[in-house]
Amino acid sequence: MLKIPMNEIASRIVALQFLLVKNGVDAAIIRQNADLYYFTGTVQDGHLVVPASGQPVFLVKRDVVRAEEQSPLRPVVPLKSLKDLAPAVFDACGGASPGKIGLELDVLPANIFFYYDEKIFPRQQVVDVSGWIRQVRMIKSPWEIEMMRKAEAISRQVADAVPGLLREGMTELELSIELESVARRAGHLGMLRFRAFNMEMYFGHILSGAEAAVSSYIDAPTGGEGPSPAFGQGSSEKKIRAGEIVSVDIMVNYHGYLNDQTRNYCIGPPPPELRDAYGFVREIHGRFKKLARPGTVTGELYEEVWQWVKETRWADFFMGSGDTRVSFIGHGLGLEVDEFPFIAQGHKVVLQEGMTLAFEPKFIIPGVGITGLENTYLVTAMGLESLNTAGEELMIL
Amino acid sequence: MLKIPMNEIASRIVALQFLLVKNGVDAAIIRQNADLYYFTGTVQDGHLVVPASGQPVFLVKRDVVRAEEQSPLRPVVPLKSLKDLAPAVFDACGGASPGKIGLELDVLPANIFFYYDEKIFPRQQVVDVSGWIRQVRMIKSPWEIEMMRKAEAISRQVADAVPGLLREGMTELELSIELESVARRAGHLGMLRFRAFNMEMYFGHILSGAEAAVSSYIDAPTGGEGPSPAFGQGSSEKKIRAGEIVSVDIMVNYHGYLNDQTRNYCIGPPPPELRDAYGFVREIHGRFKKLARPGTVTGELYEEVWQWVKETRWADFFMGSGDTRVSFIGHGLGLEVDEFPFIAQGHKVVLQEGMTLAFEPKFIIPGVGITGLENTYLVTAMGLESLNTAGEELMIL
Numbered sequence: 001m002l003k004i005p006m007n008e009i010a011s012r013i014v015a016l017q018f019l020l021v022k023n024g025v026d027a028a029i030i031r032q033n034a035d036l037y038y039f040t041g042t043v044q045d046g047h048l049v050v051p052a053s054g055q056p057v058f059l060v061k062r063d064v065v066r067a068e069e070q071s072p073l074r075p076v077v078p079l080k081s082l083k084d085l086a087p088a089v090f091d092a093c094g095g096a097s098p099g100k101i102g103l104e105l106d107v108l109p110a111n112i113f114f115y116y117d118e119k120i121f122p123r124q125q126v127v128d129v130s131g132w133i134r135q136v137r138m139i140k141s142p143w144e145i146e147m148m149r150k151a152e153a154i155s156r157q158v159a160d161a162v163p164g165l166l167r168e169g170m171t172e173l174e175l176s177i178e179l180e181s182v183a184r185r186a187g188h189l190g191m192l193r194f195r196a197f198n199m200e201m202y203f204g205h206i207l208s209g210a211e212a213a214v215s216s217y218i219d220a221p222t223g224g225e226g227p228s229p230a231f232g233q234g235s236s237e238k239k240i241r242a243g244e245i246v247s248v249d250i251m252v253n254y255h256g257y258l259n260d261q262t263r264n265y266c267i268g269p270p271p272p273e274l275r276d277a278y279g280f281v282r283e284i285h286g287r288f289k290k291l292a293r294p295g296t297v298t299g300e301l302y303e304e305v306w307q308w309v310k311e312t313r314w315a316d317f318f319m320g321s322g323d324t325r326v327s328f329i330g331h332g333l334g335l336e337v338d339e340f341p342f343i344a345q346g347h348k349v350v351l352q353e354g355m356t357l358a359f360e361p362k363f364i365i366p367g368v369g370i371t372g373l374e375n376t377y378l379v380t381a382m383g384l385e386s387l388n389t390a391g392e393e394l395m396i397l
Numbered sequence: 398m399l400k401i402p403m404n405e406i407a408s409r410i411v412a413l414q415f416l417l418v419k420n421g422v423d424a425a426i427i428r429q430n431a432d433l434y435y436f437t438g439t440v441q442d443g444h445l446v447v448p449a450s451g452q453p454v455f456l457v458k459r460d461v462v463r464a465e466e467q468s469p470l471r472p473v474v475p476l477k478s479l480k481d482l483a484p485a486v487f488d489a490c491g492g493a494s495p496g497k498i499g500l501e502l503d504v505l506p507a508n509i510f511f512y513y514d515e516k517i518f519p520r521q522q523v524v525d526v527s528g529w530i531r532q533v534r535m536i537k538s539p540w541e542i543e544m545m546r547k548a549e550a551i552s553r554q555v556a557d558a559v560p561g562l563l564r565e566g567m568t569e570l571e572l573s574i575e576l577e578s579v580a581r582r583a584g585h586l587g588m589l590r591f592r593a594f595n596m597e598m599y600f601g602h603i604l605s606g607a608e609a610a611v612s613s614y615i616d617a618p619t620g621g622e623g624p625s626p627a628f629g630q631g632s633s634e635k636k637i638r639a640g641e642i643v644s645v646d647i648m649v650n651y652h653g654y655l656n657d658q659t660r661n662y663c664i665g666p667p668p669p670e671l672r673d674a675y676g677f678v679r680e681i682h683g684r685f686k687k688l689a690r691p692g693t694v695t696g697e698l699y700e701e702v703w704q705w706v707k708e709t710r711w712a713d714f715f716m717g718s719g720d721t722r723v724s725f726i727g728h729g730l731g732l733e734v735d736e737f738p739f740i741a742q743g744h745k746v747v748l749q750e751g752m753t754l755a756f757e758p759k760f761i762i763p764g765v766g767i768t769g770l771e772n773t774y775l776v777t778a779m780g781l782e783s784l785n786t787a788g789e790e791l792m793i794l
Binding site for chain 1: 398399400401428429430434438439440441442443459460461463467475477500502503504505506507508509510511525527570571574577578581582584586587588590594595597599600611612613614616620622624625626627628629650652653654720721732
């Protein structure tokens with residue numbers, strides 16, 4: 001079974017400790033599954049205590065044995081009761097009573113925060129460390145990039161499988177179920193982790209025809225009718241017809257690491273409007289790959305792309321239409337779908353080598369359909385390198 | 398497309414309003430996906446404002462059109478900015494400035510709570526209404542029970558498919574992927590919603606042999622190695638051998654409503670120890686169905702079942718072993734996997750007609766394997782009625 005190497009874990013913890021020291025926080029306590037996996041190499045019911053300096057301690061309720069097997073971190077200490085948490089944190093801080101404790105306040109539910117704040121650390125100031133955690137996680141190591149390339153190999157298999165599976169008259173859901181199976185057999189874990197409240201997804205958005213141009217509660221440029229009001233996004237029972245763009249937007253998970261990919265297919269000739277818009281989407285990618293170099297600012301990149309779009313006849317349909325437009329064109333990803341950086345209005349993050357982001361310029365034209373291309377990109381000194389290797393042409397079947 | 402009927406929505410809101418009045422809360426603001434679906438009939442990026450008396454208002458950022466199509470509630474009001482939230486809430490409260498506003502503090506992240514508490518409602522007291530929401534949701538209407546029966550029809554198809562799909566030498570993951578496909582084609586939405594922080598699942602736990610007896614971070618009697626340290630629960634690459642119990646524990650979702658089912662299979666004769674333990678598991682179900690009548694108390698039911706178990710040679714292996722034992726034998730379910738009531742130590746909920754719960758006595762015997770039977774039950778005046786119709790015998794293939 002895969003193990004995250006010790007040097008990975010060590011450098012991640014050192015990066016977080018640097019930010020703790022810089023911001024005067026005595027210790028961070030990490031609870032959330034994706035963060036635990038990142039900093040320990042395993043997902044257990046546990047608390048990882050990272051003091052600003054010195055050795056971290058992994059306190060585990062369940063399962064201690066598995067934590068020891070999967071995580072290179074030591075010590076792993078059984079935590080039978082939350083009563084034992086504060087003393088363990090104080091110990092990790094060198095025995096002194098710390099003044100400032102950091103928690104992941106962007107994901108910890110309010111009631112759990114109250115319990116930590118009032119019952120466990122009544123004399124400490126509890127602050128939010130989630131921004132710094134996300135900052136550390138934003139820069140991927142070569143090992144992580146290798147994992148993301150392996151995730152891409154799954155996406156590639158899905159893209160390659162579409163021509164053999166797509167048939168006129170099948171429903172979007174039928175195609176989606178077949179493609180899910182391909183992905184799962186190729187190693188896709190199934191689970192997709194989001195950081196933001198209420199965000200959820202199942203495999204992706206396989207959408208077709210004019211009906212695809214419907215937005216949803218999900219903060220994504222495409223929504224889709226979905227299979228139910230209980231889950232109103234993604235594929236529905238709609239039948240796929242010839243002459244429709246079929247947008248296959250998938251998210252796959254290889255040992256926690258994600259790949260996000262959108263490709264377009266059509267049985268027979270596509271609608272000229274969407275074919276032309278897709279040609280422009282490819283042009284956007286070509287220009288953006290050169291533009292988005294280390295040192296550029298995410299909000300400025302966003303404005304620049306919008307300048308290109310405003311000169312076309314599709315400006316009203318970029319990233320949604322009307323009130324349903326989303327405020328980003330790309331999003332970081334790694335262990336979660338919604339990592340830093342966002343290529344979004346007003347954002348001030350400076351691109352650095354080692355960042356990864358899904359760039360997804362898309363046009364949503366009511367009454368006509370949707371088209372877009374999405375790759376997961378790595379920021380390199382030379383600009384963006386696409387991790388996605390599947391052909392980018394609009395594939396006519 | 399399915400719509401939740403108006404009379405359903407109306408009676409749910411009245412039930413919540415009763416509890417708001419009783420507890421002196423002026424209005425509840427509902428944000429979380431499962432709660433929104435329950436009280437509005439749709440999942441949108443919205444705020445449902447339920448005043449203690451008078452008409453609720455559904456404020457929607459995205460998608461307003463879909464909210465109006467899917468929800469029978471009126472008015473649906475576009476909410477462009479959170480600045481407009483407080484005035485809308487005050488309006489819904491009859492124009493008066495309310496003193497106490499209720500939020501779902503068990504699921505709302507701390508940072509979002511701070512924003513509501515400090516920026517939007519600085520002069521109101523913000524209290525937790527999640528307990529009352531869960532109390533209302535705990536009692537299922539005949540319409541909801543009908544939905545849960547339809548979910549069961551999917552589980553039944555999965556159970557019926559196992560004998561045709563299970564082959565010696567296939568991996569747990571291969572079987573799981575095949576069964577997922579069966580469930581998805583039969584209408585399973587895929588997504589599974591949990592209420593508790595960090596809880597997550599993908600389809601279920603298909604586990605086999607001695608290796609199955611490993612616990613995980615998930616608060617469930619069975620864990621399983623899982624496909625990765627990134628997702629250490631459920632099926633793994635382990636090959637299924639003859640003479641092993643294969644435990645097929647699945648969770649399916651029909652238009653939001655869940656069914657939870659565990660059935661046991663074996664290629665050839667099963668290990669005698671597990672066969673005998675499974676016989677006792679069936680006996681527990683038989684006794685529990687009669688015992689768990691309206692008026693009984695969940696914590697007392699828990700103790701009673703434990704009394705039965707303590708008289709057997711398997712007491713050390715019930716619901717886990719050693720430190721990894723879970724503290725419940727059953728859990729409510731409906732739109733979420735972890736609803737009220739829990740058949741758990743010290744719980745004081747009194748069973749009522751219309752409650753639904755997954756009852757899952759299981760033995761986890763290290764070095765030997767696992768066995769258990771799980772049905773989703775409805776509490777009726779006569780005791781428990783199983784919604785699950787798949788045969789309960791240990792199926793020898």
